[in-house]
Amino acid sequence: MIINSSKVKTEALLLFCRDLIDSYKNSEDELFNTSESLKEFIDTRSLQLLKAINISIQPTEYYTRNIRVSRISLIYKTYQYINNNISKLLKIKMLYKIIKNYKKIRCFILKIYRK
Secondary structure (H helix, E strand, O other): OOOOHHHHHHHHHHHHHHHHHHHHOOOOOOOOOOOOHHHHHHHHHHHHHHHHHHHHOOOOHHHOOOOOOOOHHHHHHHHHHHHHHHHHHHHHHHHHHHHHHHHHHHHHHHHHOOO
């Protein structure tokens, strides 16, 4: 069986995007201080994107039911790879910000202490 790797990667990325949108869709967290019109615009665009993704790929249950099929297995492994790499990048960026802020705070404390 010949499997098109670009189709596998695309489907895995669409699955990741769908999960990402779903995770923020019903969230009431105030992540950014923005106007109501901007929040409404983002919500409507996210829902439109989610509808388009749902049209182009199968429901989540399809992938869990057919995990033993080689194509679905490859899609799932690619999805995990994308998810792990993005998680690592976010952790690294967060750690970098913490270290950067720590250095700023340390310099500030040393300036105060020296006075």
